[in-house]
Amino acid sequence: xxxxxxxxxxxxxxxxxxxxxxxxxxxxxxxxxxxxxxxxxxxxxxxxxxxxxxxxxxxxxxxxxxxxxxxxxxxxxxxxxxxxxxxxxxxxxxxxxxxxxxxxxxxxxxxxxxxxxxxxxxxxxxxxxxxxxxxxxxxxxxx
Numbered sequence: 121x122x123x124x125x126x127x128x129x130x131x132x133x134x135x136x137x138x139x140x141x142x143x144x145x146x147x148x149x150x151x152x153x154x155x156x157x158x159x160x161x162x163x164x165x166x167x168x169x170x171x172x173x174x175x176x177x178x179x180x181x182x183x184x185x186x187x188x189x190x191x192x193x194x195x196x197x198x199x200x201x202x203x204x205x206x207x208x209x210x211x212x213x214x215x216x217x218x219x220x221x222x223x224x225x226x227x228x229x230x231x232x233x234x235x236x237x238x239x240x241x242x243x244x245x246x247x248x249x250x251x252x253x254x255x256x257x258x259x260x261x262x263x
Contacts, residue, residue, distance in 0.1 A: 121202075121203060121206065121217070121220060122165075122169045122172075123137070123166075123169055123170075123173070123185075123186070124217065124220045124221070124224075125220045125223060125224055126165055126166040126169055126224070127147065127160050127166065127224070127237070128221055128224035128225060128234075128237045128238050129149065129151070129221065130151070130152065130153060130218065130221060131196065131199060131217050131218060132152050132153075132196070133149055133151055133152055134186070134199075135186060135193070135194060135195075135196060135199060136149070136152070137149065137184070137185040137186065138183040138184060138185055139174070139183045139184075139185055140183050141185070142162065142170065142185075145161065145162055145163075146159040146160060146161050146162055147159070147160045147162055147166070147170070148160075151239045154239055154241070156239035156241075158236075158237075158239055160237070170185075173185060173186070178191060179191025179192070186199075199217065200217065203217045221238065221249075222249045222250075224237065224238070225237075225238055225246060225249040225250050226249070226250050231243060231246055231247065231250065234246050234249070234250065
């Protein structure tokens with residue numbers, strides 16, 4: 121979940137990350153849905169998340185960044201199950217794993233940065249992610 125939040129990527133794209141996608145201080149991917157190629161700088165919290173993932177015992181032959189306890193690529197259903205358990209521990213709610221993508225967009229102050237991270241062609245798509253969840257900023261009647 122931390123990897124999804126830091127990268128702002130869709131669940132399918134998070135699950136397909138490989139260790140070999142880490143090169144020259146960035147995490148590279150081609151988004152499944154759009155075919156957009158991205159390189160996400162590995163710094164700050166993302167660097168900590170990747171270090172934590174790589175520190176766990178793992179199957180060295182399988183290059184998947186996210187592996188299950190048997191060293192196999194983490195499946196969508198395993199990801200979903202783990203998310204559901206974490207959501208319950210956190211107190212429930214009706215949010216979904218895919219909502220992490222929207223949270224990533226709303227946590228970024230710069231709309232252009234959010235657009236690039238999410239891989240949107242149009243800024244209007246990114247605005248939907250941020251305005252509808254965060255609320256549009258408006259000025260009061262009097263200053």
